[in-house]
Amino acid sequence: DAGITQSPRHKVTETGTPVTLRCHQTENHRYMYWYRQDPGHGLRLIHYSYGVKDTDKGEVSDGYSVSRSKTEDFLLTLESATSSQTSVYFCATGTSGTDTQYFGPGTRLTVL
């Protein structure tokens, strides 16, 4: 795979608390993405980045924010976690906005 790590791998938190998930890549890929995976929905795009400090919203961006201060790191923040944000979160990277994406191992987040 493309040298993508995600941290933490598992997290349990309480409703209303802030949560930040980190994605780190060593491939120098321009594009980075955050998806969430829920049963029966496949993967849905939350936010993506097309360069340092350049980000845009995806299909399910409400309640999430992102930041990318350097090429290798893409942070996903839940400002005030809700139970509906319990999910598995995947980071992906790519060299082109329309070609193959490489996925990290995922973060399982549980909001109680």
Added chain:
Amino acid sequence: AQSVTQLDSHVSVSEGTPVLLRCNYSSSYSPSLFWYVQHPNKGLQLLLKYTSAATLVKGINGFEAEFKKSETSFHLTKPSAHMSDAAEYFCVVSDKQQAGTALIFGKGTTLSVSS
């Protein structure tokens, strides 16, 4: 707008028999098409991709897929299933005209393989 429909949410086969996972797509422009596989509690791995070079695409682990524009289909096949093929499979489309809009995933097909 792009969309992907995986026609079966679950497919069960016996080891050694053929595998067919069906996918139809909708795209306004010439699409890129992918199949990804996800083993339990793992990330997604690219099986194969179509980018208009050849309609029959060979991937890893003996899988292949055929792009049929007239049928807007991109079905995934394997001649002989192995126990290790049990996983979830996603058909994915990317619209080449809309850079940065990421991939559109189907809802997945779970493949079960029995001995």
